[in-house]
Amino acid sequence: MVELLNRVMKRLAHARLSRRLGALGPGSMVVRPELITGGKGIFLGAGVYVMPHARLECVPSAGGGLGRIEIGDATVAQLYLHIGAAESVRLGRRVLLAGRVYISDHDHAWPPGEEDRLVSDPVEIGDECWLGEGCAVLKGVTLGPRCVVGANAVVTRSAPAGSMLAGVPARVIKRYDDMTGRWVRVGAEPERPEREAPAAAGAPGGRR
Numbered sequence: 001m002v003e004l005l006n007r008v009m010k011r012l013a014h015a016r017l018s019r020r021l022g023a024l025g026p027g028s029m030v031v032r033p034e035l036i037t038g039g040k041g042i043f044l045g046a047g048v049y050v051m052p053h054a055r056l057e058c059v060p061s062a063g064g065g066l067g068r069i070e071i072g073d074a075t076v077a078q079l080y081l082h083i084g085a086a087e088s089v090r091l092g093r094r095v096l097l098a099g100r101v102y103i104s105d106h107d108h109a110w111p112p113g114e115e116d117r118l119v120s121d122p123v124e125i126g127d128e129c130w131l132g133e134g135c136a137v138l139k140g141v142t143l144g145p146r147c148v149v150g151a152n153a154v155v156t157r158s159a160p161a162g163s164m165l166a167g168v169p170a171r172v173i174k175r176y177d178d179m180t181g182r183w184v185r186v187g188a189e190p191e192r193p194e195r196e197a198p199a200a201a202g203a204p205g206g207r208r
Helices: 002-020
Strands: 035-037 042-044 055-058 068-071 082-085 088-091 102-104 106-108 118-120 123-125 163-166 171-177 182-185
Touching: 055 068, 068 082, 082 088, 088 102, 102 123
Parallel strands: 035 055, 042 068, 055 082, 068 088, 082 102, 088 123
Antiparallel strands: 106 118, 163 171, 171 182
């Protein structure tokens, strides 16, 4: 009976949330969000799970259109996620976000004039990226698939697939080497399997 009641409650919560968003895939949920603004610009794939106190905000751009947030299938976000879009913020599939991650495609013009003007540039985070606790990804950044962002890093520049970033502002400190299956420091040569040395002249098996 309890299990049945839980299933019913989950379906009701899913139905209520789906009416607020542009799309909400099967099995997806945003648990007790702190704030949802411009919900019709928010599109979640299947199996997305966002833990409590998230802020998902689609705001009008300088051109007057509403921003758009897309979160791909099976992406999981911990507490206090904050995403703001005046143009476009797109997260791929199976992205992992630790607590208090901030992602925004806009900031304010500086110095401020008579009008508080937004400056925006789309953000894209590829499949299977991992964003560490308290990091920020700012406007105009594209992260290729399988990037790792360290805790409290501030990402202001794009990085290719398989990059590890850290620092303020963040820089690429390691790259994933597919041949060895290891992370390699930037500037260091990846370790390769040793090859058998060729036989010396005059040695058994060598040239005479």
